[in-house]
Amino acid sequence: MxxxxxxxxxxxxxxxxxxxxxxxxxxxxxxxxxxxxxxxxxxxxxxxxxxxxxxxxASKSVLFEELLRHGVGLLTASLREAADRTARAGGSKGDALDAMIRAGLEFIARYPAFTQLYVAELWRTNRAWQSTLMVVRQEVVAVIEGVLREGVASGEFGDETDIPLTAAALVGMVLVAALDWQAFQPERSLDDVHAALSRLLQGRVGGHRAARAG
Amino acid sequence: MxxxxxxxxxxxxxxxxxxxxxxxxxxxxxxxxxxxxxxxxxxxxxxxxxxxxxxxxASKSVLFEELLRHGVGLLTASLREAADRTARAGGSKGDALDAMIRAGLEFIARYPAFTQLYVAELWRTNRAWQSTLMVVRQEVVAVIEGVLREGVASGEFGDETDIPLTAAALVGMVLVAALDWQAFQPERSLDDVHAALSRLLQGRVGGHRAARAG
DNA sequence: GTTTTTGTACTGACCAGTCAGTCCAAAGAT
DNA sequence: ATCTTTGGACTGACTGGTCAGTACAAAAAC
Incomplete structure (x- = not known):
């Protein structure tokens, strides 16, 4: 971009x-x-x-749209960089996911206001900049979906993995945890937050019960 | 309530x-x-x-605040009911979490507009209804934290579990996945979405690498 | 000398909140 | 039975203010 x-x-x-x-x-x-x-x-x-x-x-909304494009550009670059770095170091796709979570947390810590604004506008319909937002959302999700897809292809993740939904859930997990961290317990370290999310993702909270997928 | x-x-x-x-x-x-x-x-x-x-x-914002209270009341009641039902059936805390995820998805599917509006306003500061929102948020989070706390107490979840952060992450996971579901793939069934989230929570995507908590 | 910024003044649309008055059903009053 | 009163619920034209966007001459900056 x-x-x-x-x-x-x-x-x-x-x-x-x-x-x-x-x-x-x-x-x-x-x-x-x-x-x-x-x-x-x-x-x-x-x-x-x-x-x-x-x-x-040209107008207030054009200013806003360019702001969105600008911010999301920074985020996707950062996520891609994290994934590439892990790949070059010979890490697994799970490691790449972990690195992207960290990159996401770093981004949100650095630009909390942008993140806030992005979340607030993402699911609004009927707005002038809705199409801009769709494009920009797709860019972020595509990076995560890419890693998931490669992980499924290589057999690291089960091939029943629901790629788009899992990507959305991961984004949500990081987004909400990070915003809560910033808003309600800003004294905690990034490592702390990252560790808690890693733990959750490794299933050491939800448990390892047998699947009952529909 | x-x-x-x-x-x-x-x-x-x-x-x-x-x-x-x-x-x-x-x-x-x-x-x-x-x-x-x-x-x-x-x-x-x-x-x-x-x-x-x-x-x-009394005013436009009072209408909005009462709307918030009304909606969140429905959500917390539904979550509590799901947790209680599982407990009465002799399920584990992991089962309770799973049931709450389902209840969350059902709520969002039924009241997508309310959920949208809640997410959009949650992290805004400097707004008239900010205090209402804080109270109302705390009610939702408290239900989830309660289950996590009991799970840690009973040894089902590791006692290094970060309760508030994990609760926030869970909320985010369900929220964003569900909103994405509604907005971008509304044809999918609730069971489908629920299965994908369960899978993620059971660590069958992120893998089971050794912890490297700080 | 061209591009960019400033400062002030202005317009026209839009909007939260108000208020004098209408509607009506139920409760007396005669 | 018919008339009058009462009060809660609702109405919609109106007001006072706000705000996006415009205009433009003069000053900086390059």
């Missing part, structure tokens, strides 16, 4: 202004939601005149 | 109107978000005049 796909010309100065606007918008929208956040607020927090917002983005 | 806690007098007619308003509000807010949904829209979809909304609720 071209990280600067939305910045046609893009002088350094302009890019810096855009970045300031992204940062201002992401926290405000995470806290208040898209509709409740005003363009005046975004401009003020970015330390920029309102006119500048409209000089750099 | 007293289901009519917010309706002091409550004639049958009034209660019916309130119910219509809840139903109209929940879908609209799930689709568009709280701020983007207007009171006029809610009134129109409920088939009442705008004044009626304000006759029945």
């Amino acid at each position: 071209n990280s600067s796909s939305a910045a046609p010309g893009g002088s350094a100065r302009r890019e810096a202004t855009r970045q300031k606007l992204y940062e201002a918008a992401v926290t405000l929208i995470a806290e208040q939601g898209f509709s409740a956040t005003t363009v005046d607020e975004i401009a003020e927090r970015a330390g920029v005149a309102k006119g500048t917002v409209y000089y750099n983005f | 007293n289901s009519s806690s917010a309706a002091p007098g409550g004639s049958a007619r009034r209660e019916a109107t309130r119910q219509k308003l809840y139903e109209a509000a929940v879908t609209l807010i799930a689709e568009q978000g709280f701020s983007a949904t207007t009171v006029d829209e809610i009134a129109e979809r409920a088939g009442v005049a705008k004044g009626t909304v304000y006759y029945n609720f």
